[in-house]
Amino acid sequence: MVIDVIFAVFALWGFYLGFSRGIIKTVFTILSVVFGLMIAFRFGPDMTKFLESAVNDNALMFLAGFLLTFVLTMVIIRLFASFLEGALESANINFINQAVGGVVMAGLMVLLYSVLLWFGDRSHLINEDAKQESMTYTYLEEYPEVVWYYGGKAKPILEDFWDHSVDFMDRLEDAKVQREESDPVIYDLPDEDEPRR
Numbered sequence: 001m002v003i004d005v006i007f008a009v010f011a012l013w014g015f016y017l018g019f020s021r022g023i024i025k026t027v028f029t030i031l032s033v034v035f036g037l038m039i040a041f042r043f044g045p046d047m048t049k050f051l052e053s054a055v056n057d058n059a060l061m062f063l064a065g066f067l068l069t070f071v072l073t074m075v076i077i078r079l080f081a082s083f084l085e086g087a088l089e090s091a092n093i094n095f096i097n098q099a100v101g102g103v104v105m106a107g108l109m110v111l112l113y114s115v116l117l118w119f120g121d122r123s124h125l126i127n128e129d130a131k132q133e134s135m136t137y138t139y140l141e142e143y144p145e146v147v148w149y150y151g152g153k154a155k156p157i158l159e160d161f162w163d164h165s166v167d168f169m170d171r172l173e174d175a176k177v178q179r180e181e182s183d184p185v186i187y188d189l190p191d192e193d194e195p196r197r
Contacts, residue, residue: 018105028081040070
């Protein structure tokens with residue numbers, strides 16, 4: 001019975017977290033961190049060059065360029081998420097966003113709880129009586145394997161998305177390099193006859 005009560009607490013807490021944030025805000029928060037890091041690693045050196053030319057040449061400019069790129073990317077992605085959430089609210093279907101967010105977060109919290117149960121069982125912290133009394137233990141015991149199975153099905157899609165994102169970043173960087181190579185900087189040296197200023 002104790003296992004079932006703790007299960008209910010985890011599931012309800014996860015649903016509350018997901019419902020209050022919504023699936024869009026939850027997903028876009030994760031995406032903003034992932035893409036923020038990816039874009040900061042790609043374009044941080046360019047931002048550093050810009051900051052060094054605008055402010056001064058300082059050893060900390062690389063860190064500032066990296067952080068500024070990361071934060072700007074996160075802000076842009078989160079603004080897009082807020083816009084999308086506002087559009088759902090104006091269309092009166094934000095409840096779907098909140099309900100799906102609640103279900104997904106409840107599922108994640110139950111997954112966390114089932115992993116903790118697995119660890120407790122392997123460590124002999126859970127006695128057999130508690131397992132026998134529980135109505136949910138058998139389902140919780142199998143839940144991580146089910147999630148792992150369906151996660152494996154989604155893995156090729158996520159890998160494809162990641163590869164396309166990295167390819168897009170590479171093409172942006174290649175376009176920048178080609179633009180810099182096609183616009184050479186030509187310095188005009190004064191003739192020896194001309195007086196120097």
